[in-house]
Amino acid sequence: MLRHTLFNAKRGLATASPLVIKNARIQASVILSRTPQITRDASPFEQAYFDYREKLERQESIATPTEFYFKKGSVAERRWKQDEQARSEAMKDSAVSLSNAVSQSQATWEKENEGLAGINKADKMERSSKADVENNKQSLDRCLQRTLYLVVKKADAEPWQFPESAVDTSEYLHEAAERTLKEECGAAMDTWFVGRQPIGVYKQASTRGLENGSKTFFMKARVYAGQVKPSKQVSNFAWLTKEELSETLAPEYYKAVKDSLGDI
Structure with missing residues (x-):
């Protein structure tokens, strides 16, 4: 309880002081993936x-x-x-x-x-699921032979992106990534962060009258169970394959992360 209280107090003080280095706001983003559940299709x-x-x-x-x-x-x-x-x-x-x-x-x-027909018959499970038939991109039961990645949409006018937020001066990059995932997608998922080092970075110049540009560092994580419980700031979310990401994300944004995504 004391640790939770201190953490909230720390967050309250840090919110007003985002981390800025060389005129660039530092942001932490999470590339959360669900690994294949069945063997992939043979070429x-x-x-x-x-x-x-x-x-x-x-x-x-x-x-x-x-x-x-x-x-x-x-x-x-x-x-x-x-x-x-x-x-x-x-x-x-x-x-x-x-x-x-x-x-x-x-x-x-x-x-x-x-x-x-029922004598000595071994039924083989279908490789497609109900989510595939319904094209339900919010389900983790789709594309079982492929890796899926979580993307969110903050508002209808904003582009799709991985969960991200600004890093506070009082926290490390991996702490900001873990906090971001819980704040935007809820705590109902069993996840594991692969490491404390970022696997990619996306640089963006100052826009819309902002004084500073931004540098978004991507942290890698995996989900084992549970589902997204989006917060009020998230209007929509989806679990997409790498090919679907290339069609959904902004070109420059996707270019910054494509080499960190698995084809399977």
Whole structure:
């Protein structure tokens, strides 16, 4: 309690004295990311390589003794034989993937045997979520195979940006970043700041009659649980991929941070 009181008192005194160095207001910003939750999609080259390796291994492997693994005349045996036929046909055509051939064979078998489809069936989870279908950019459940970054909008007329605020003369850069994230986005998120050193800087000259320009230092952080609870000064927020950031942020602003963002 005493520490909390002293911190508030410190903030009250520091608010009137923002940190200015060489005619530039120092600001702290947070690049908060959510890491991928599932494996990413394979590239066309990777898919071709995996298919090549799979066909090569099949060509060099010993045939499976079906009489040992499957009861004669059983549903499992019939399904296996249909899958094997699809694999054999795929082996003759280099343009056909073994995985795709088996998937199509299984889909055909289930359609023709609807009454038996539930036997020994393993359901595969969808790679897209409800948030993807609804294009809900405020949800952390979207684009599960990609890294998402938090951006906020202070007012309708202002551009999108990462959470940021001025640094006080009585606090360190990483302290200002942590404070900014809680003040603008609430304390309902479990986050971890990767380090105490900034990973980028954005310089802006004096505008709109301001006496000083600004230097915004970006701190890296990750979110593990929870969700944004925006304050009154934040009118909107979104979780975006790197490609979406390039379309949403101002060009010069994005240029200052793009090398610090992961493509995955």
